[in-house]
Amino acid sequence: MRRILIASTSTVHSSGYLTYLQPALSTFFEGIQQLLFIPYARPSGITYDAYTARVSEAFKPLNITVKGIHEFKNPIEAVQKAEAIFTGGGNTFELVNQLYKNNMMQVLKSAVNAGTPYLGTSAGSNICGLTMMNTNDMPIVYPPSFESMGLIPFNINAHYLDPIEGSTHMGETRETRIQEYHTLNQTPVLGLREGSWLEVQGSLIVLRGSYTARVFKAGATPFELESGSEVLL
Amino acid sequence: MRRILIASTSTVHSSGYLTYLQPALSTFFEGIQQLLFIPYARPSGITYDAYTARVSEAFKPLNITVKGIHEFKNPIEAVQKAEAIFTGGGNTFELVNQLYKNNMMQVLKSAVNAGTPYLGTSAGSNICGLTMMNTNDMPIVYPPSFESMGLIPFNINAHYLDPIEGSTHMGETRETRIQEYHTLNQTPVLGLREGSWLEVQGSLIVLRGSYTARVFKAGATPFELESGSEVLL
Numbered sequence: 096m097r098r099i100l101i102a103s104t105s106t107v108h109s110s111g112y113l114t115y116l117q118p119a120l121s122t123f124f125e126g127i128q129q130l131l132f133i134p135y136a137r138p139s140g141i142t143y144d145a146y147t148a149r150v151s152e153a154f155k156p157l158n159i160t161v162k163g164i165h166e167f168k169n170p171i172e173a174v175q176k177a178e179a180i181f182t183g184g185g186n187t188f189e190l191v192n193q194l195y196k197n198n199m200m201q202v203l204k205s206a207v208n209a210g211t212p213y214l215g216t217s218a219g220s221n222i223c224g225l226t227m228m229n230t231n232d233m234p235i236v237y238p239p240s241f242e243s244m245g246l247i248p249f250n251i252n253a254h255y256l257d258p259i260e261g262s263t264h265m266g267e268t269r270e271t272r273i274q275e276y277h278t279l280n281q282t283p284v285l286g287l288r289e290g291s292w293l294e295v296q297g298s299l300i301v302l303r304g305s306y307t308a309r310v311f312k313a314g315a316t317p318f319e320l321e322s323g324s325e326v327l328l
Numbered sequence: 329m330r331r332i333l334i335a336s337t338s339t340v341h342s343s344g345y346l347t348y349l350q351p352a353l354s355t356f357f358e359g360i361q362q363l364l365f366i367p368y369a370r371p372s373g374i375t376y377d378a379y380t381a382r383v384s385e386a387f388k389p390l391n392i393t394v395k396g397i398h399e400f401k402n403p404i405e406a407v408q409k410a411e412a413i414f415t416g417g418g419n420t421f422e423l424v425n426q427l428y429k430n431n432m433m434q435v436l437k438s439a440v441n442a443g444t445p446y447l448g449t450s451a452g453s454n455i456c457g458l459t460m461m462n463t464n465d466m467p468i469v470y471p472p473s474f475e476s477m478g479l480i481p482f483n484i485n486a487h488y489l490d491p492i493e494g495s496t497h498m499g500e501t502r503e504t505r506i507q508e509y510h511t512l513n514q515t516p517v518l519g520l521r522e523g524s525w526l527e528v529q530g531s532l533i534v535l536r537g538s539y540t541a542r543v544f545k546a547g548a549t550p551f552e553l554e555s556g557s558e559v560l561l
Contacts, residue, residue, distance in 0.1 A: 108496035139504055140511025186508050188467075228467050231499060234421075234474060235461055235509040241470045254499040263341035265522055266464060266487040271372055275419050276468040278373025289498055 098123070098212045099246055099295035101223050103253045103287035103304075105184050105216040113153040113216075115290060119303065121157055123212060123294075124179055130154060130161045131177035133203075135193035136185025136218040150183060174202050177211055184217025184253075187230035191222060192238035204244040213246075217253045220287070224250035228276060229284050231269070247293070247300060248283075249328040255286030255309060270309075270317065277313040283328040284311040285320075293326060300326040331356070331445045332479055332528035334456050336486045336520035336537075338417050338449040346386040346449075348523060352536065354390055356445060356527075357412055363387060363394045364410035366436075368426035369418025369451040383416060407435050410444055417450025417486075420463035424455060425471035437477040446479075450486045453520070457483035461509060462517050464502075480526070480533060481516075482561040488519030488542060503542075503550065510546040516561040517544040518553075526559060533559040 100116075100123050107115045124130070134146035141149075147163035154161050161181075167173035174180065180203070182190070194200045200222075207213040215223055221230045222243040229252040258268040267275070273284050286309035287293070294301045302308050307319040310328065320326065333349075333356050340348045357363070367379040374382075380396035387394050394414075400406035407413065413436070415423070427433045440446040448456055454463045455476040462485040491501040500508070506517050519542035520526070527534045535541050540552040543561065553559065 104498050106498050108498060137511070138500070138508070140508055189508075189512065228469075230467065233462060233464070233505040233509060234467060235505075235512055237461075237474045241467060254497065256497060256499070264487065264489060265337050265339050265341060266489070267371070272466040272468075275371070275373055275422075276466060278370070279422065279468055 096210055096297045097208055097246070097295060098210065099207060099223065100212075100214045100292055101220040101247070101251065101287075101295065102214070102216045102292035103220065103255065104289040107290050111153075112149060116292070117156065119292070119294075120214070123214065124157060124159060127159055127179045127212065129178050130159050131164060131173055131180045132161050133164050133180065133182040133190075133219070135164075136183060136187065136190035138183075138185035141185075146183060146185075150181065170197055170199065171202050174199065174206050177206065179212040179214070180206065181214040182216075182219030182222065184219060186235055187218040187221045187227050187232045188234050188236050188238055190218045191227050191241070191243060192236045194222070195239045200242075200244065204246065207244070207246055220251050220253050223247055225282050226250060228280065228282075229273060247295065249326075250282050250284045252284055252286045255288045270311075273311045277311065281313045283313075285309070285326065285328065286311065286317075291322070302326055329443055329530045330441055330479070330528060331443065332440060332456065333445075333447045333525055334453040334480070334484065334520075334528065335447070335449045335525035336453065336488065337522040340523050344386075345382060349525070350389065352525070352527075353447070356447065357390060357392060360392055360412045360445065362411050363392050364397060364406055364413045365394050366397050366413065366415040366423075366452070368397075369416055369420065369423035371416075371418035374418075379416060379418075383414065403430055403432065404435050407432065407439050410439065412445040412447070413439065414447040415449075415452030415455065417452060419468055420451040420454045420460050420465045421467050421469050421471055423451045424460050424474070424476060425469045427455070428472045433475075433477065437479065440477070440479055453484050453486050456480055458515050459483060461513065461515075462506060480528065482559075483515050483517045485517055485519045488521045503544075506544045510544065514546045516546075518542070518559065518561065519544065524555070535559055
C-alpha cells in the first residue's frame with residue numbers, strides 16, 4: 096500500500112530542522128533502518144554532502160541512518176531497493192531538472208506507488224502533484240518538463256501564505272497567482288500552510304497538522320479544509 | 329538609437345496605474361501618437377481587450393492612442409511598423425510563451441534594437457534581460473525556452489523586495505533565491521524596487537526613480553546602486 100507524507104515545509108518558525116514533524120515521522124518510519132535521501136533541490140546551493148549530513152542529524156533521534164542518492168553508483172537501483180525515501184526542499188526547478196537528467200522521475204513514482212514510504216518537504220512535496228506549476232520558486236534552471244510524479248490527483252502550493260494585510264507591495268498575492276494558474280489550467284491546487292502536511296495511505300489522503308488548508312479549483316471560490324479531513328479534489 | 333524604459337512595476341502603492349511614471353513617460357514618448365501594446369502577460373487572467381482598454385485610459389493624458397497587438401491581422405508586421413511599444417506586466421511565463429508561440433521574441437528584439445522606443449513594466453521588463461530566470465512569477469505554463477530579449481547584458485528581478493524583518497515565514501527571501509540562481513548561473517541580476525526604472529539610451533543604462541537598486545553578481549557580496557548611476561554590470 097502506498098504510504099506518503101507530503102509536508103509544506105521542513106521547518107516551522109523558531110524550531111529545528113524537521114522538529115515539528117518528529118512525532119509523525121516516528122510513526123511513519125517505524126521499522127525503517129535506512130533512509131534514501133534525494134538532495135537535488137539544494138537550498139541556497141548547499142552541496143549534496145552537506146545537505147545529506149543535515150538530514151542525517153535530524154534522523155538520529157529516530158535511529159534511522161541516511162544515505163544520499165549521490166553516494167550510490169547506480170541511483171536508479173538505489174531508489175528501487177530503498178527501504179524509504181525522503182526528498183528535501185530547495186529549488187523545485189533544479190530538483191525536477193535533476194530528476195529528469197538522472198532518469199529518476201518515473202522510477203521514483205513507481206517505487207512510491209509500489210509501497211516504498213515517501214516523505215517530501217517543500218520542493219519534495221511539490222513533485223508529488225501532477226505538475227510543479229504551483230511552486231513559489233525562482234526558475235533558475237530550465238527543466239525538460241514541468242510534469243512531476245502525480246502521486247496525488249492535484250497540485251501542491253507549499254509554504255502557502257495568506258495575503259499580508261496592510262502590505263504596500265504590489266507583487267501578486269499567492270491567491271492571485273494560483274487564480275492566474277486556473278485561467279490556463281484545470282488541475283485543483285491545495286495551498287498547504289507551514290506546519291501542515293498530507294498523510295497518504297493507499298488512495299486515502301488526509302490533512303494533518305494545526306492548520307486548515309486552502310483549496311483552489313478552476314472557476315470556483317477558494318475554501319478552507321479542516322485538519323483531519325479527507326482531501327477529495 | 330535604442331531607447332528603452334524598464335520599470336519594476338506599473339503601479340506603486342496608493343497610486344493609479346502608471347501614474348508615478350507619467351512625467352518620465354511624457355518625455356520618453358514625446359512625439360509618439362500611437363502605441364502598440366502587448367497584453368500577453370494578462371495579470372489575473374484579464375482579457376487582452378480589457379487589459380488594452382486599461383492601458384488606453386492611462387495614456388489618454390499623454391494624447392497617445394493605444395492598440396493591442398491582438399487587434400492586428402499580422403502581429404509581426406505590427407511590431408515592425410510600430411511607432412513605440414509597451415509590454416505590460418502579469419505572468420512572465422505566459423508572456424514568454426506567447427512571444428515564442430507568435431514568433432515574436434526575435435522580431436521584438438530587432439525592432440527595439442533598431443530604435444523603436446520600448447516600455448516594459450514588471451513581466452515586460454523581465455524579458456529585457458538575457459533570460460526570464462529571475463522572475464517572481466508562478467510557472468503556470470511551460471514556455472519553449474527561458475531565453476528572453478537580452479536588450480541589456482544582465483537579468484532583472486522586478487518588484488525587488490527586501491527581507492521582511494520579523495517575518496515568521498520560512499519560504500526563501502528574494503536575496504536567497506537570487507543567490508541560488510548564482511550557484512548555477514553567471515549572469516548578473518539587478519533587483520529593481522517598486523518605483524525604480526532603468527532608462528536605456530544606446531548602450532547607456534541609468535537607474536532612475538527614488539530608490540537604490542540591489543546588484544547581485546555570482547560569487548560577490550550584493551551591493552546597492554544609487555539612483556542616477558550608470559548601470560555597468
